[in-house]
Amino acid sequence: MDILKQSLAPLSDEAWQEIKSAAKQILSSHLSARRFASISGPMGWDYAAVPTGRLDIPGGQDKKGVVYGIHKVQPLIEPRISFKLNIWELDNLARGARDADLDQLEEAAVKLAEFEEKTVYYGIKNASVTGLKDVNSSEKLQLPGSIEGLLSTVSEGITKMMDASVTGPWTLVVSPALWKQISSHFKGYPLKLQLEKLLGGPVIMGHFIEEAFLVPSAAEDINLVIGQDISIGYESHNEKEVRLFLTESFTLRVNDPASVIMIG
Known part of the structure; x- marks a missing residue:
């Protein structure tokens, strides 16, 4: 039996299908980093760490004898969040209901x-993840005082990136907040269209950020490493409710800091 234990849940096939479909819809609309980062994986539950290609050489060794190094690795993070659903309500899906309470x-x-988004953009220090906000802090740009100045700021950021190859x-x-300003700015040619023409790619919203981030649309040097992709598992149930959980395992590696410029 695998770690998700889905077969133990007292749920119909229709219920599982609706649960997975609803989760996918929410996640796909909220995970902005997966739209530009390169994805490695999924590698599976047993993929626990990413080799960094470097050794840590402990001090105090006898250089006349055997000298050893320890491989440095970056561990994956495994978040989990539990939730409860009403079994009777889920059974109604098998009866043809289309408005189950999820x-x-x-x-x-x-x-x-x-959690995933904030890990990518802001990092988790004790998990060895440096977020996009801090990987290239020396090239940070200030948001302009008015929304009209954003085009010039983005142009400056693109120039910096091109200078860094x-x-x-x-x-x-x-x-x-910035998305709302951009989307509602219609003086002359819409600002969003002007930005996308300059970028050659999209303007997208990050639901959980407070700044703006300029990145390549196919960012090979921003690598989201996935062990287990987002999945739903079973924990327990009683006569009324089933307790499930959402989980994944992942980490972030930025191989070229020049591929990120924060505007904020």
Whole structure:
């Protein structure tokens, strides 16, 4: 039996199908980094760490004898969030219902997406993950005082990337507040279309960020390493409710800091 234990859940095939479909819909609309980062995997549950290609040579060794090094690795992170669903409500799906209450599932999916996104953009120090915000802090650009100045700022960022031999097309990931300003700016030619023409790629919203990030649209040097992709597992149940969980395992590696410019 695998770690997800789905076969133990008292759920119909229709219920599982609806649960997975609802989770996928929420996750796909909230995971912005997967739209530009290169994806390695999924490698499976037993893939626990990424080799960095470097050795740590402990001090105090007798250089006249055998000298050893320890391989450096970057461990994967495995988040998990539990949620409960009403069994009777899920049984209604087999009866043809199309409005089952999946609110707790949807809330859990948003929280898992937030965890992955914040890990990518802001990092987790004790997991050896440096977020996009900090990998290239010396090239940080300031948001302009008015939305009209954003085009010039993005152009400056693209110039910096080209000077560092980072090629386009590019993607601009923006906060919800900035997305609202861009989408509602219609003086003359819409600002969003002007930006996308300059970028050669899309402007997308990052639901859980407060800044903007300029990255290549196919960012080979921003690598999201996935052990187990996002999955739903079974924990327990009683006569009324089933307790499930959402989980994954992943880490982030940025091989070229010049491939990220934060605007904020």
